[in-house]
Amino acid sequence: MTHALAQRLDAFARISPYDETGIAQLTRVARVVPPRRAPVGEGERPNFVHVIVDGWACRYKSLPDGRRQIVAFLLPGDLCDLNVYILKQMDHGIAAITRLSVADIAPDDMDALTANHPRIAQALWRETLINQAVQREWTVNLGQRTASERIAHLLVELYLRLRTVGLARNESCDFPPTQNDLASAAGLTAVHVNRTLQELRRDGLIELERRRLTILDMRRLMDLAMFNPNYLHLHR
Amino acid sequence: MTHALAQRLDAFARISPYDETGIAQLTRVARVVPPRRAPVGEGERPNFVHVIVDGWACRYKSLPDGRRQIVAFLLPGDLCDLNVYILKQMDHGIAAITRLSVADIAPDDMDALTANHPRIAQALWRETLINQAVQREWTVNLGQRTASERIAHLLVELYLRLRTVGLARNESCDFPPTQNDLASAAGLTAVHVNRTLQELRRDGLIELERRRLTILDMRRLMDLAMFNPNYLHLHR
DNA sequence: CGTCTGGTTGATACGACTCAAATTTGGTGG
DNA sequence: CCACCAAATTTGAGTCGTATCAACCAGACG
Numbered sequence: 001m002t003h004a005l006a007q008r009l010d011a012f013a014r015i016s017p018y019d020e021t022g023i024a025q026l027t028r029v030a031r032v033v034p035p036r037r038a039p040v041g042e043g044e045r046p047n048f049v050h051v052i053v054d055g056w057a058c059r060y061k062s063l064p065d066g067r068r069q070i071v072a073f074l075l076p077g078d079l080c081d082l083n084v085y086i087l088k089q090m091d092h093g094i095a096a097i098t099r100l101s102v103a104d105i106a107p108d109d110m111d112a113l114t115a116n117h118p119r120i121a122q123a124l125w126r127e128t129l130i131n132q133a134v135q136r137e138w139t140v141n142l143g144q145r146t147a148s149e150r151i152a153h154l155l156v157e158l159y160l161r162l163r164t165v166g167l168a169r170n171e172s173c174d175f176p177p178t179q180n181d182l183a184s185a186a187g188l189t190a191v192h193v194n195r196t197l198q199e200l201r202r203d204g205l206i207e208l209e210r211r212r213l214t215i216l217d218m219r220r221l222m223d224l225a226m227f228n229p230n231y232l233h234l235h236r
Numbered sequence: 237m238t239h240a241l242a243q244r245l246d247a248f249a250r251i252s253p254y255d256e257t258g259i260a261q262l263t264r265v266a267r268v269v270p271p272r273r274a275p276v277g278e279g280e281r282p283n284f285v286h287v288i289v290d291g292w293a294c295r296y297k298s299l300p301d302g303r304r305q306i307v308a309f310l311l312p313g314d315l316c317d318l319n320v321y322i323l324k325q326m327d328h329g330i331a332a333i334t335r336l337s338v339a340d341i342a343p344d345d346m347d348a349l350t351a352n353h354p355r356i357a358q359a360l361w362r363e364t365l366i367n368q369a370v371q372r373e374w375t376v377n378l379g380q381r382t383a384s385e386r387i388a389h390l391l392v393e394l395y396l397r398l399r400t401v402g403l404a405r406n407e408s409c410d411f412p413p414t415q416n417d418l419a420s421a422a423g424l425t426a427v428h429v430n431r432t433l434q435e436l437r438r439d440g441l442i443e444l445e446r447r448r449l450t451i452l453d454m455r456r457l458m459d460l461a462m463f464n465p466n467y468l469h470l471h472r
Numbered sequence: 473c474g475t476c477t478g479g480t481t482g483a484t485a486c487g488a489c490t491c492a493a494a495t496t497t498g499g500t501g502g
Numbered sequence: 503c504c505a506c507c508a509a510a511t512t513t514g515a516g517t518c519g520t521a522t523c524a525a526c527c528a529g530a531c532g
Contacts, residue, residue: 142378
Protein backbone atom coordinates (compact mmCIF):
# COMPACT_ATOMS: atom_id res chain seq x y z
CA MET A 1 0.00 0.00 0.00
CA THR A 2 1.58 3.23 -1.09
CA HIS A 3 1.51 6.13 1.28
CA ALA A 4 -1.30 8.67 1.15
CA LEU A 5 1.08 11.61 1.16
CA ALA A 6 3.01 10.13 -1.74
CA GLN A 7 -0.22 9.55 -3.65
CA ARG A 8 -1.30 13.06 -2.95
CA LEU A 9 1.91 14.59 -4.22
CA ASP A 10 2.05 12.17 -7.11
CA ALA A 11 -1.27 13.49 -8.29
CA PHE A 12 0.43 16.70 -9.36
CA ALA A 13 4.03 15.88 -10.20
CA ARG A 14 5.57 12.52 -10.84
CA ILE A 15 7.09 11.16 -7.68
CA SER A 16 9.80 8.57 -8.21
CA PRO A 17 10.12 5.36 -6.20
CA TYR A 18 13.18 6.99 -4.67
CA ASP A 19 11.12 10.00 -3.58
CA GLU A 20 8.46 7.70 -2.27
CA THR A 21 10.95 5.89 -0.10
CA GLY A 22 12.01 9.20 1.39
CA ILE A 23 8.42 9.99 2.31
CA ALA A 24 7.75 6.51 3.61
CA GLN A 25 10.69 6.73 5.96
CA LEU A 26 9.59 9.98 7.50
CA THR A 27 6.04 8.80 8.02
CA ARG A 28 6.88 5.31 9.19
CA VAL A 29 6.52 6.12 12.83
CA ALA A 30 3.01 7.25 13.50
CA ARG A 31 1.33 8.33 16.69
CA VAL A 32 -2.33 7.73 17.51
CA VAL A 33 -4.68 10.55 18.49
CA PRO A 34 -8.18 9.80 19.83
CA PRO A 35 -11.25 11.47 18.27
CA ARG A 36 -12.06 15.05 19.31
CA ARG A 37 -8.54 15.62 20.54
CA ALA A 38 -6.02 17.97 19.05
CA PRO A 39 -3.00 16.47 17.33
CA VAL A 40 -1.34 19.86 17.69
CA GLY A 41 -1.73 22.06 20.75
CA GLU A 42 -3.51 25.32 19.95
CA GLY A 43 -1.42 28.46 20.23
CA GLU A 44 1.67 26.35 20.74
CA ARG A 45 4.61 26.90 18.48
CA PRO A 46 5.12 23.40 17.19
CA ASN A 47 8.54 22.03 16.48
CA PHE A 48 7.27 19.40 14.14
CA VAL A 49 5.40 19.27 10.91
CA HIS A 50 2.45 16.92 11.27
CA VAL A 51 1.16 14.67 8.52
CA ILE A 52 -2.15 12.87 8.68
CA VAL A 53 -1.36 9.24 7.93
CA ASP A 54 -4.83 7.88 8.59
CA GLY A 55 -8.17 9.30 9.65
CA TRP A 56 -9.91 12.66 9.32
CA ALA A 57 -9.22 15.91 11.13
CA CYS A 58 -10.32 19.49 10.74
CA ARG A 59 -8.90 22.95 10.97
CA TYR A 60 -11.20 25.34 12.83
CA LYS A 61 -11.41 28.84 14.21
CA SER A 62 -13.55 29.84 17.16
CA LEU A 63 -15.07 33.19 17.97
CA PRO A 64 -14.98 34.51 21.54
CA ASP A 65 -18.71 33.86 21.96
CA GLY A 66 -18.35 30.18 21.14
CA ARG A 67 -19.31 30.11 17.49
CA ARG A 68 -16.99 27.79 15.65
CA GLN A 69 -16.14 27.46 11.99
CA ILE A 70 -14.41 24.51 10.40
CA VAL A 71 -12.23 26.09 7.74
CA ALA A 72 -10.80 22.88 6.28
CA PHE A 73 -11.02 19.14 6.44
CA LEU A 74 -7.72 17.32 6.71
CA LEU A 75 -7.59 13.95 5.01
CA PRO A 76 -4.88 11.30 4.87
CA GLY A 77 -1.80 12.74 3.20
CA ASP A 78 -2.58 16.28 4.35
CA LEU A 79 -0.08 18.40 6.24
CA CYS A 80 -1.43 20.09 9.36
CA ASP A 81 0.94 22.95 9.72
CA LEU A 82 3.40 23.67 6.98
CA ASN A 83 2.38 27.22 7.76
CA VAL A 84 3.56 27.33 11.33
CA TYR A 85 6.84 26.01 10.11
CA ILE A 86 7.46 29.62 9.12
CA LEU A 87 4.90 31.79 10.87
CA LYS A 88 5.29 32.53 14.54
CA GLN A 89 2.08 31.19 15.96
CA MET A 90 -0.89 29.06 15.14
CA ASP A 91 -3.94 31.23 14.39
CA HIS A 92 -6.39 28.34 14.50
CA GLY A 93 -6.97 24.95 16.06
CA ILE A 94 -6.88 21.41 14.76
CA ALA A 95 -9.13 18.64 15.98
CA ALA A 96 -9.35 14.95 15.19
CA ILE A 97 -12.67 13.84 13.71
CA THR A 98 -11.86 10.14 13.80
CA ARG A 99 -9.13 8.27 15.54
CA LEU A 100 -6.07 9.64 13.88
CA SER A 101 -2.67 8.37 13.08
CA VAL A 102 -0.19 11.18 12.72
CA ALA A 103 3.47 11.31 11.76
CA ASP A 104 5.59 14.02 13.38
CA ILE A 105 8.39 15.21 11.16
CA ALA A 106 11.29 17.14 12.65
CA PRO A 107 12.21 20.37 10.87
CA ASP A 108 15.67 19.02 10.09
CA ASP A 109 14.24 15.93 8.45
CA MET A 110 11.84 18.11 6.52
CA ASP A 111 14.67 20.29 5.30
CA ALA A 112 16.69 17.24 4.31
CA LEU A 113 13.73 15.77 2.48
CA THR A 114 13.14 18.84 0.35
CA ALA A 115 16.87 19.34 -0.23
CA ASN A 116 17.40 15.77 -1.46
CA HIS A 117 14.13 15.53 -3.35
CA PRO A 118 13.49 18.62 -5.43
CA ARG A 119 10.34 17.07 -6.91
CA ILE A 120 8.94 16.73 -3.44
CA ALA A 121 9.80 20.31 -2.63
CA GLN A 122 7.98 21.46 -5.71
CA ALA A 123 5.04 19.20 -5.02
CA LEU A 124 4.76 20.60 -1.51
CA TRP A 125 4.74 24.13 -2.85
CA ARG A 126 1.94 23.13 -5.20
CA GLU A 127 0.06 21.55 -2.36
CA THR A 128 0.16 24.87 -0.54
CA LEU A 129 -1.17 26.76 -3.52
CA ILE A 130 -3.93 24.24 -4.04
CA ASN A 131 -4.97 24.50 -0.41
CA GLN A 132 -5.25 28.19 -0.98
CA ALA A 133 -7.47 27.58 -4.00
CA VAL A 134 -9.65 25.28 -1.92
CA GLN A 135 -9.97 27.93 0.75
CA ARG A 136 -11.07 30.43 -1.87
CA GLU A 137 -13.69 28.01 -3.13
CA TRP A 138 -14.97 27.63 0.44
CA THR A 139 -15.31 31.40 0.55
CA VAL A 140 -17.51 31.21 -2.53
CA ASN A 141 -19.39 28.31 -1.05
CA LEU A 142 -20.30 30.19 2.12
CA GLY A 143 -20.81 33.52 0.45
CA GLN A 144 -22.95 32.58 -2.53
CA ARG A 145 -24.43 29.13 -2.35
CA THR A 146 -27.69 28.09 -0.68
CA ALA A 147 -27.77 25.37 1.96
CA SER A 148 -28.32 22.46 -0.40
CA GLU A 149 -25.79 23.74 -2.92
CA ARG A 150 -23.27 24.13 -0.13
CA ILE A 151 -23.68 20.66 1.23
CA ALA A 152 -23.65 19.19 -2.25
CA HIS A 153 -20.46 21.05 -3.03
CA LEU A 154 -18.80 19.90 0.16
CA LEU A 155 -19.69 16.28 -0.49
CA VAL A 156 -18.36 16.32 -4.02
CA GLU A 157 -15.15 18.04 -2.99
CA LEU A 158 -14.47 15.55 -0.24
CA TYR A 159 -15.26 12.61 -2.46
CA LEU A 160 -12.84 13.81 -5.13
CA ARG A 161 -10.10 14.56 -2.65
CA LEU A 162 -10.48 11.14 -1.09
CA ARG A 163 -10.32 9.56 -4.49
CA THR A 164 -6.97 11.12 -5.30
CA VAL A 165 -5.49 9.37 -2.28
CA GLY A 166 -7.15 6.07 -3.08
CA LEU A 167 -9.80 6.25 -0.38
CA ALA A 168 -12.85 6.38 -2.60
CA ARG A 169 -14.13 4.54 -5.61
CA ASN A 170 -17.43 3.69 -7.27
CA GLU A 171 -18.81 7.04 -6.09
CA SER A 172 -18.58 5.81 -2.54
CA CYS A 173 -16.37 6.50 0.46
CA ASP A 174 -16.17 6.43 4.24
CA PHE A 175 -17.55 9.65 5.59
CA PRO A 176 -16.93 10.14 9.31
CA PRO A 177 -17.98 13.76 9.98
CA THR A 178 -21.21 14.20 11.93
CA GLN A 179 -24.00 16.49 10.83
CA ASN A 180 -22.68 18.84 13.46
CA ASP A 181 -19.30 18.89 11.76
CA LEU A 182 -20.91 19.50 8.40
CA ALA A 183 -22.93 22.30 9.93
CA SER A 184 -19.94 24.14 11.26
CA ALA A 185 -18.10 23.67 7.98
CA ALA A 186 -21.04 24.91 5.92
CA GLY A 187 -22.03 27.79 8.16
CA LEU A 188 -25.42 26.22 8.87
CA THR A 189 -27.10 24.76 11.92
CA ALA A 190 -27.09 21.02 12.46
CA VAL A 191 -30.86 20.98 12.22
CA HIS A 192 -30.78 22.58 8.81
CA VAL A 193 -28.00 20.28 7.62
CA ASN A 194 -30.20 17.39 8.65
CA ARG A 195 -33.13 18.61 6.58
CA THR A 196 -30.84 19.43 3.67
CA LEU A 197 -29.36 15.93 3.66
CA GLN A 198 -32.86 14.50 3.67
CA GLU A 199 -33.63 16.60 0.65
CA LEU A 200 -30.55 15.33 -1.19
CA ARG A 201 -31.53 11.77 -0.31
CA ARG A 202 -35.12 12.29 -1.34
CA ASP A 203 -33.94 13.62 -4.69
CA GLY A 204 -31.92 10.48 -5.24
CA LEU A 205 -28.60 12.29 -5.27
CA ILE A 206 -26.85 10.64 -2.36
CA GLU A 207 -26.96 7.94 0.23
CA LEU A 208 -25.43 8.73 3.60
CA GLU A 209 -25.69 6.52 6.63
CA ARG A 210 -23.49 4.79 9.12
CA ARG A 211 -20.58 7.05 8.21
CA ARG A 212 -20.63 5.99 4.61
CA LEU A 213 -21.38 8.25 1.67
CA THR A 214 -22.51 7.08 -1.74
CA ILE A 215 -23.11 9.53 -4.53
CA LEU A 216 -25.97 8.11 -6.56
CA ASP A 217 -26.04 10.70 -9.31
CA MET A 218 -22.73 12.52 -9.62
CA ARG A 219 -23.79 14.55 -12.62
CA ARG A 220 -26.85 16.03 -10.99
CA LEU A 221 -25.10 16.54 -7.67
CA MET A 222 -22.32 18.49 -9.36
CA ASP A 223 -24.84 20.51 -11.32
CA LEU A 224 -26.74 21.36 -8.18
CA ALA A 225 -23.50 22.40 -6.47
CA MET A 226 -22.30 24.23 -9.58
CA PHE A 227 -19.16 22.28 -9.00
CA ASN A 228 -16.21 23.16 -11.20
CA PRO A 229 -13.29 20.89 -10.34
CA ASN A 230 -10.62 23.16 -11.81
CA TYR A 231 -9.84 24.68 -8.40
CA LEU A 232 -8.59 21.30 -7.22
CA HIS A 233 -6.02 21.29 -10.00
CA LEU A 234 -6.30 17.55 -10.35
CA HIS A 235 -4.66 17.25 -13.76
CA ARG A 236 -1.02 16.41 -13.94
CA MET B 237 8.45 57.44 -0.91
CA THR B 238 9.33 53.83 -0.31
CA HIS B 239 7.58 51.21 -2.34
CA ALA B 240 4.40 49.55 -1.09
CA LEU B 241 5.69 46.05 -1.78
CA ALA B 242 8.86 46.76 0.16
CA GLN B 243 6.81 48.15 3.04
CA ARG B 244 4.62 45.13 2.98
CA LEU B 245 7.50 42.69 3.11
CA ASP B 246 9.33 44.81 5.63
CA ALA B 247 6.42 44.41 7.98
CA PHE B 248 7.40 40.80 8.53
CA ALA B 249 11.13 40.50 7.98
CA ARG B 250 13.69 43.26 7.87
CA ILE B 251 14.30 44.31 4.31
CA SER B 252 17.64 46.00 3.71
CA PRO B 253 18.11 49.09 1.54
CA TYR B 254 19.83 46.73 -0.88
CA ASP B 255 16.76 44.50 -1.00
CA GLU B 256 14.58 47.52 -1.40
CA THR B 257 16.54 48.64 -4.42
CA GLY B 258 15.99 45.25 -6.00
CA ILE B 259 12.26 45.59 -5.54
CA ALA B 260 12.19 49.18 -6.70
CA GLN B 261 13.90 48.25 -9.94
CA LEU B 262 11.44 45.53 -10.83
CA THR B 263 8.45 47.69 -10.10
CA ARG B 264 9.77 50.87 -11.66
CA VAL B 265 7.93 50.38 -14.91
CA ALA B 266 4.24 50.32 -14.22
CA ARG B 267 1.32 49.93 -16.54
CA VAL B 268 -2.07 51.59 -16.04
CA VAL B 269 -5.30 49.62 -15.98
CA PRO B 270 -8.68 51.41 -16.01
CA PRO B 271 -11.33 50.59 -13.37
CA ARG B 272 -13.44 47.46 -13.82
CA ARG B 273 -10.92 45.96 -16.22
CA ALA B 274 -8.81 42.91 -15.60
CA PRO B 275 -5.09 43.43 -15.17
CA VAL B 276 -4.71 39.71 -15.90
CA GLY B 277 -6.75 37.85 -18.48
CA GLU B 278 -8.99 35.20 -16.92
CA GLY B 279 -8.12 31.63 -17.78
CA GLU B 280 -4.94 32.79 -19.44
CA ARG B 281 -1.68 31.32 -18.34
CA PRO B 282 0.24 34.46 -17.51
CA ASN B 283 3.90 34.74 -18.17
CA PHE B 284 4.35 37.50 -15.66
CA VAL B 285 3.89 38.00 -11.99
CA HIS B 286 1.82 41.11 -11.41
CA VAL B 287 2.28 43.49 -8.51
CA ILE B 288 -0.21 46.15 -7.58
CA VAL B 289 1.78 49.37 -7.37
CA ASP B 290 -1.13 51.68 -6.81
CA GLY B 291 -4.90 51.34 -6.54
CA TRP B 292 -7.29 48.59 -5.44
CA ALA B 293 -8.23 45.38 -7.20
CA CYS B 294 -10.08 42.24 -6.24
CA ARG B 295 -9.90 38.55 -6.79
CA TYR B 296 -13.28 37.02 -7.57
CA LYS B 297 -14.94 33.80 -8.60
CA SER B 298 -18.19 33.61 -10.54
CA LEU B 299 -20.76 30.87 -10.60
CA PRO B 300 -22.33 29.78 -13.89
CA ASP B 301 -25.62 31.48 -12.99
CA GLY B 302 -23.96 34.86 -12.54
CA ARG B 303 -23.50 35.00 -8.80
CA ARG B 304 -20.13 36.48 -8.03
CA GLN B 305 -17.98 36.35 -4.92
CA ILE B 306 -15.04 38.59 -4.20
CA VAL B 307 -12.59 36.31 -2.41
CA ALA B 308 -9.89 38.90 -1.73
CA PHE B 309 -9.09 42.56 -2.01
CA LEU B 310 -5.72 43.36 -3.54
CA LEU B 311 -4.06 46.47 -2.16
CA PRO B 312 -0.83 48.23 -3.14
CA GLY B 313 2.08 45.88 -2.61
CA ASP B 314 -0.02 42.78 -3.21
CA LEU B 315 0.93 40.15 -5.74
CA CYS B 316 -1.85 39.08 -8.07
CA ASP B 317 -0.69 35.68 -9.09
CA LEU B 318 2.27 34.16 -7.37
CA ASN B 319 0.08 31.07 -7.57
CA VAL B 320 -0.17 30.82 -11.32
CA TYR B 321 3.56 31.09 -11.39
CA ILE B 322 3.43 27.40 -10.49
CA LEU B 323 -0.08 26.15 -11.10
CA LYS B 324 -1.24 25.54 -14.63
CA GLN B 325 -4.23 27.79 -14.87
CA MET B 326 -5.99 30.64 -13.19
CA ASP B 327 -9.04 29.39 -11.29
CA HIS B 328 -10.45 32.85 -10.69
CA GLY B 329 -10.54 36.34 -12.10
CA ILE B 330 -9.00 39.64 -11.12
CA ALA B 331 -10.65 43.01 -11.60
CA ALA B 332 -9.53 46.54 -10.99
CA ILE B 333 -11.64 48.48 -8.50
CA THR B 334 -9.91 51.80 -9.06
CA ARG B 335 -7.57 52.90 -11.76
CA LEU B 336 -4.62 50.66 -11.22
CA SER B 337 -0.96 50.84 -11.76
CA VAL B 338 0.57 47.43 -12.15
CA ALA B 339 4.13 46.20 -12.55
CA ASP B 340 4.68 43.10 -14.66
CA ILE B 341 7.61 41.03 -13.52
CA ALA B 342 9.11 38.45 -15.82
CA PRO B 343 9.63 35.01 -14.31
CA ASP B 344 13.38 35.26 -14.86
CA ASP B 345 13.58 38.55 -13.01
CA MET B 346 11.49 37.06 -10.25
CA ASP B 347 13.83 34.10 -9.96
CA ALA B 348 16.85 36.37 -9.94
CA LEU B 349 15.30 38.54 -7.25
CA THR B 350 14.65 35.67 -4.89
CA ALA B 351 18.01 34.10 -5.65
CA ASN B 352 19.95 37.28 -4.89
CA HIS B 353 17.79 38.38 -1.98
CA PRO B 354 17.07 35.49 0.35
CA ARG B 355 15.25 37.79 2.78
CA ILE B 356 12.85 38.69 0.01
CA ALA B 357 12.33 35.04 -0.86
CA GLN B 358 11.48 34.31 2.73
CA ALA B 359 9.25 37.33 3.00
CA LEU B 360 7.36 36.27 -0.11
CA TRP B 361 6.82 32.83 1.35
CA ARG B 362 5.43 34.45 4.48
CA GLU B 363 3.21 36.64 2.41
CA THR B 364 1.72 33.53 0.86
CA LEU B 365 1.05 31.94 4.21
CA ILE B 366 -0.52 35.10 5.54
CA ASN B 367 -2.79 35.35 2.54
CA GLN B 368 -3.90 31.86 3.37
CA ALA B 369 -4.64 32.91 6.93
CA VAL B 370 -6.65 35.85 5.64
CA GLN B 371 -8.64 33.55 3.41
CA ARG B 372 -9.39 31.32 6.39
CA GLU B 373 -10.61 34.31 8.35
CA TRP B 374 -12.89 35.25 5.46
CA THR B 375 -14.30 31.74 5.66
CA VAL B 376 -15.11 32.37 9.30
CA ASN B 377 -16.51 35.76 8.44
CA LEU B 378 -18.96 34.39 5.90
CA GLY B 379 -19.77 31.26 7.83
CA GLN B 380 -20.34 32.63 11.31
CA ARG B 381 -20.76 36.36 11.51
CA THR B 382 -23.95 38.37 11.04
CA ALA B 383 -24.19 41.13 8.45
CA SER B 384 -23.00 43.94 10.71
CA GLU B 385 -20.23 41.86 12.21
CA ARG B 386 -19.08 40.91 8.75
CA ILE B 387 -18.96 44.43 7.43
CA ALA B 388 -17.27 45.65 10.60
CA HIS B 389 -14.68 42.90 10.29
CA LEU B 390 -14.01 43.72 6.66
CA LEU B 391 -13.55 47.40 7.38
CA VAL B 392 -11.12 46.80 10.22
CA GLU B 393 -9.10 44.31 8.22
CA LEU B 394 -8.78 46.62 5.25
CA TYR B 395 -7.87 49.55 7.45
CA LEU B 396 -5.10 47.57 9.15
CA ARG B 397 -3.74 46.19 5.90
CA LEU B 398 -3.67 49.67 4.39
CA ARG B 399 -1.86 50.95 7.44
CA THR B 400 0.95 48.46 7.08
CA VAL B 401 1.69 49.87 3.64
CA GLY B 402 1.44 53.45 4.80
CA LEU B 403 -1.93 54.19 3.23
CA ALA B 404 -3.90 54.81 6.39
CA ARG B 405 -3.47 56.77 9.54
CA ASN B 406 -5.55 58.44 12.23
CA GLU B 407 -8.14 55.69 11.81
CA SER B 408 -8.85 57.00 8.34
CA CYS B 409 -8.15 55.87 4.79
CA ASP B 410 -9.28 56.07 1.18
CA PHE B 411 -11.91 53.46 0.58
CA PRO B 412 -12.81 53.00 -3.08
CA PRO B 413 -15.01 49.88 -3.12
CA THR B 414 -18.71 50.47 -3.78
CA GLN B 415 -21.46 49.00 -1.64
CA ASN B 416 -21.88 46.51 -4.44
CA ASP B 417 -18.27 45.43 -4.05
CA LEU B 418 -18.68 45.12 -0.31
CA ALA B 419 -21.81 43.10 -0.86
CA SER B 420 -20.15 40.56 -3.08
CA ALA B 421 -17.22 40.30 -0.69
CA ALA B 422 -19.45 39.87 2.35
CA GLY B 423 -21.93 37.50 0.76
CA LEU B 424 -24.78 39.99 1.20
CA THR B 425 -26.94 42.03 -1.12
CA ALA B 426 -26.07 45.63 -1.83
CA VAL B 427 -29.33 46.73 -0.26
CA HIS B 428 -28.49 45.00 2.96
CA VAL B 429 -24.96 46.35 2.98
CA ASN B 430 -26.45 49.79 2.65
CA ARG B 431 -28.68 49.35 5.67
CA THR B 432 -25.84 47.77 7.61
CA LEU B 433 -23.53 50.69 6.92
CA GLN B 434 -26.24 53.05 8.06
CA GLU B 435 -26.45 51.11 11.28
CA LEU B 436 -22.71 51.36 11.82
CA ARG B 437 -22.88 55.08 11.17
CA ARG B 438 -25.88 55.55 13.42
CA ASP B 439 -24.00 53.79 16.21
CA GLY B 440 -21.12 56.20 15.85
CA LEU B 441 -18.66 53.51 14.79
CA ILE B 442 -17.66 54.75 11.36
CA GLU B 443 -17.92 57.51 8.84
CA LEU B 444 -17.96 56.50 5.21
CA GLU B 445 -18.63 58.84 2.34
CA ARG B 446 -17.08 59.98 -0.86
CA ARG B 447 -14.81 56.96 -0.92
CA ARG B 448 -13.26 57.79 2.41
CA LEU B 449 -13.54 55.69 5.55
CA THR B 450 -13.01 56.94 9.07
CA ILE B 451 -13.25 54.63 12.00
CA LEU B 452 -14.66 56.69 14.83
CA ASP B 453 -14.49 54.08 17.57
CA MET B 454 -11.94 51.39 16.78
CA ARG B 455 -12.39 49.58 20.06
CA ARG B 456 -16.12 49.13 19.72
CA LEU B 457 -15.88 48.31 16.03
CA MET B 458 -13.37 45.57 16.71
CA ASP B 459 -15.51 44.24 19.55
CA LEU B 460 -18.55 44.13 17.34
CA ALA B 461 -16.55 42.30 14.65
CA MET B 462 -14.90 40.04 17.21
CA PHE B 463 -11.74 41.05 15.48
CA ASN B 464 -8.59 39.25 16.52
CA PRO B 465 -5.66 40.64 14.56
CA ASN B 466 -3.43 37.62 15.10
CA TYR B 467 -4.34 36.14 11.72
CA LEU B 468 -2.69 39.08 9.98
CA HIS B 469 0.58 38.20 11.69
CA LEU B 470 1.54 41.84 11.92
CA HIS B 471 4.31 41.46 14.46
CA ARG B 472 7.81 41.17 13.23
C1' DC C 473 -29.53 -0.89 31.94
C1' DG C 474 -28.84 4.02 32.05
C1' DT C 475 -26.35 7.56 29.75
C1' DC C 476 -24.66 10.04 25.96
C1' DT C 477 -24.02 11.42 21.34
C1' DG C 478 -26.00 11.93 16.99
C1' DG C 479 -29.98 12.17 14.26
C1' DT C 480 -34.87 13.53 13.45
C1' DT C 481 -39.17 16.23 13.75
C1' DG C 482 -42.29 20.28 14.55
C1' DA C 483 -43.53 25.09 15.53
C1' DT C 484 -42.15 29.66 15.46
C1' DA C 485 -39.08 33.78 14.78
C1' DC C 486 -36.10 36.65 12.43
C1' DG C 487 -32.29 38.17 9.40
C1' DA C 488 -31.41 38.88 4.96
C1' DC C 489 -33.34 38.80 0.20
C1' DT C 490 -36.36 40.51 -3.54
C1' DC C 491 -38.52 43.79 -6.17
C1' DA C 492 -39.42 48.38 -7.23
C1' DA C 493 -38.77 53.10 -7.23
C1' DA C 494 -36.76 57.47 -5.81
C1' DT C 495 -32.73 60.12 -4.96
C1' DT C 496 -28.05 61.45 -5.03
C1' DT C 497 -23.45 61.46 -6.95
C1' DG C 498 -20.00 61.76 -10.37
C1' DG C 499 -18.45 62.02 -14.81
C1' DT C 500 -18.96 63.91 -19.67
C1' DG C 501 -19.81 66.88 -23.35
C1' DG C 502 -21.89 70.96 -25.09
C1' DC D 503 -20.65 76.20 -16.05
C1' DC D 504 -24.60 73.78 -16.84
C1' DA D 505 -27.32 69.78 -18.69
C1' DC D 506 -27.38 65.23 -19.04
C1' DC D 507 -26.67 60.44 -18.12
C1' DA D 508 -25.14 56.39 -15.82
C1' DA D 509 -23.70 54.56 -11.62
C1' DA D 510 -24.25 54.37 -6.82
C1' DT D 511 -26.98 55.00 -2.80
C1' DT D 512 -31.20 55.09 -0.31
C1' DT D 513 -36.00 53.87 1.02
C1' DG D 514 -40.15 50.89 1.52
C1' DA D 515 -42.99 46.70 1.49
C1' DG D 516 -43.35 42.00 1.35
C1' DT D 517 -41.24 37.23 1.23
C1' DC D 518 -38.33 33.36 2.18
C1' DG D 519 -34.49 30.67 3.85
C1' DT D 520 -32.39 29.49 7.75
C1' DA D 521 -32.11 29.87 12.81
C1' DT D 522 -34.10 28.88 17.23
C1' DC D 523 -36.14 26.24 20.69
C1' DA D 524 -37.88 22.07 22.28
C1' DA D 525 -38.83 17.46 22.18
C1' DC D 526 -38.13 12.78 20.96
C1' DC D 527 -35.74 8.68 19.12
C1' DA D 528 -31.96 5.37 18.03
C1' DG D 529 -27.84 3.29 18.59
C1' DA D 530 -23.22 2.90 21.06
C1' DC D 531 -21.05 2.22 25.13
C1' DG D 532 -19.68 1.59 29.90
